[in-house]
Amino acid sequence: MLVSDFDFFLSEEQIAQEPPSERAGARMLALDRATGAWQDGQFRDFPEMLREGDLLVLNDSRVIPARLFAHRAGLHTQPGHTTTGRVQVLLTEQISEWEWRVLARPGRKALTGETLTFGDGALQAEIVAHGEFGERTVRFHPVANFFEVLEKLGHMPLPPYIHRQDAAADRERYQTVYARERGSVAAPTAGLHFTPEILERLRARGVQIAYVTLHVGLGTFQPVRVEKLEEIHLHAERYTLSAETAEAVNAALRDERRVIAAGTTTVRTLEHCALVANGAPLEPHSGATNIFISPGFAFRIVSGLLTNFHLPQSTLLMLVSAFAGREHVLAAYKHAVEAGYRFFSYGDCMFIS
Secondary structure: OEHHHHOOOOOHHHEOOOOOOOHHHOEEEEEOOOOOOEEEEEHHHHHHHOOOOOEEEEEOEEEOOOEEEEEEOOOEEEOOEEOOOEEEEEEEEEOOOOEEEEEEEOHHHOOOOOEEEEOOOOEEEEEEEEOOOOEEEEEEOOOOOHHHHHHHHOEOOOOOOOOOOOOOOHHHHOOOOOOOEEEEOOOOHHHHHOOHHHHHHHHHOOOEEEEEEEOOOHHHHOOOOOOEHHHOOOOOEEEEEOHHHHHHHHHHHHOOOOEEEEOHHHHHHHHHHHHHHOOOOOOOEEEEEOOOOOOOOOOOOOOEEEEEOOOOOOHHHHHHHHHHOHHHHHHHHHHHHHOOOOEOOOOOEEEEO
């Protein structure tokens, strides 16, 4: 299949630039993946669409304020001449205690060997390796309270299709209410709709709730640059499957109860773990996954999916198409565009069952 097979028209006006006034205030398109039939609704109705005994799995990764602004302390390119300038740095993956992979903009101004200074010297880092498309590896100078300083200096890493600077409200709204494990550089956006009240209504209906952790990384920011699906290779992202969640998923599958994934990150974590188990019950563990799910993929665990609307020609749209069928998904997206749904991170959502 071709990447172009997953294209659709979307006007700029339908890309949500702000979160809804209330977390649970989004619209929700319910899609029957067997028939392709859809129904317009509201996310507030989501608890009533689940059944007693369903297992709802959420990604509890917490977004870090990963966008930083640095001044180049200087690199002597020739005798008597030192480069200077301002660079935007996006932390994408922690490699070791002090080393991170980052995206640097403009990349041509971030040269190997330079020292970057953040916040009048509160943090400093040396660029130690150079990659393509603005990718760099930096090594921070050790400090006693790195993440505390990051919370003060960093900005929430809003996606590039949100054409505004991050605001104070994004510190809360670009974070799920159940975020716990620090490490993502983009929100697992299907979870942004949940409120404590929605979670309580789900539990009251007899829905079991469990958590996985997948830290969203560089792949979220990288466009697909190939023509064929078989040429796509995703960046690996770190995940953890706890003993409690492994037991809950195993019991649900054994009892033939539905496993509902909130978000594509949850789908990728669960289905990767199923491949690791190779037919055996899931075992608790941590690791990294670069699983790419596209049409033809055999799902072993997930039987329902809550997800936001995704970019044209994106790997996330390919995953949703693998779950519900490309024709069904693209037809539902066409309806969503015509019906004025809001798209992407701060937009509306779909429930596919």
